[in-house]
Amino acid sequence: MSETWNLSEHGTPFEKKNVEWIRQNIPAYERYWARYTGAVQDGRIFREAEIHGITVKRDRMRKRLGQWNYSALMNCFHLLELWKATHKSDYEIKRSLEFERIYFLAVSLFYNGINCLQKVQSILNEARVKADAGKKNDKKKKRRDKTKGKHIPINLKVPGLKELRDAMIHNIRPLVQVDINKGEFQVACNLGFFENRADDWIWSDTDFFKDLQYKPISAFIWDLLQSLKDETNKIINEELRVFLDLGIKELIPPSPVTTTIPPPQATPYASASAVPPESF
Numbered sequence: 001m002s003e004t005w006n007l008s009e010h011g012t013p014f015e016k017k018n019v020e021w022i023r024q025n026i027p028a029y030e031r032y033w034a035r036y037t038g039a040v041q042d043g044r045i046f047r048e049a050e051i052h053g054i055t056v057k058r059d060r061m062r063k064r065l066g067q068w069n070y071s072a073l074m075n076c077f078h079l080l081e082l083w084k085a086t087h088k089s090d091y092e093i094k095r096s097l098e099f100e101r102i103y104f105l106a107v108s109l110f111y112n113g114i115n116c117l118q119k120v121q122s123i124l125n126e127a128r129v130k131a132d133a134g135k136k137n138d139k140k141k142k143r144r145d146k147t148k149g150k151h152i153p154i155n156l157k158v159p160g161l162k163e164l165r166d167a168m169i170h171n172i173r174p175l176v177q178v179d180i181n182k183g184e185f186q187v188a189c190n191l192g193f194f195e196n197r198a199d200d201w202i203w204s205d206t207d208f209f210k211d212l213q214y215k216p217i218s219a220f221i222w223d224l225l226q227s228l229k230d231e232t233n234k235i236i237n238e239e240l241r242v243f244l245d246l247g248i249k250e251l252i253p254p255s256p257v258t259t260t261i262p263p264p265q266a267t268p269y270a271s272a273s274a275v276p277p278e279s280f
Contacts, residue, residue, distance in 0.1 A: 005034040007030050007033060012039055028240065033069075036065075058246075071116045072228070076229045079224055079225040082102060082106055086218040086221060087218040107165060190213040
């Protein structure tokens, strides 16, 4: 067994199965996971590995971030599966209702993934505020303050998502079309179209929709997937930087699997009381 935490050996069944895709597309996911999450199987349930000598608040924060990372990852994978289904050359959507459901689902998955990342950003900002307050009168940490990087805001590569979602709530009809010549279902792709526009349109307002641009649904889903996975990787890298700035403890190397029972006096870790507590 490896002496460091890694998804291929210690991850959940889902993470082990898809480890190569994760490493190629969201490499920061495993870096954070290996340092601050880990996975210990307890019966049929996987839980985070423990970090001894860490405050309760920091322990909850690193677990919350790990769980939000996982949620964002799952939205990426659902988009990936949708793309695979619609990208097949022999794939046909026989009913327009099914086509619309896929369009709705793709946009919802992307929007949900972005919401996960925004939640992460909120947690990181809160941690920094508390850390700054705690270090206000601590001269020993001034050097670390000077080197601390600024947080990276989430900048969506696909603008107008909220407006598109609102438009879909009203009705999806103007946003989808069938290219008879190519035999493919197409969806509106220039999402920035909906920004700063009134929402009092009706379906027959052809002049209002004349600037909408369309692309095949598989290409649309592919673009959403690329944007979401890139944003996920960026924000997890930000998590790593914030944790480094705050000096948050990392996981110790995983213990080898053994069937022997250690003697009562043997303890794998120092007691929590023997470790200097951390504080924000």
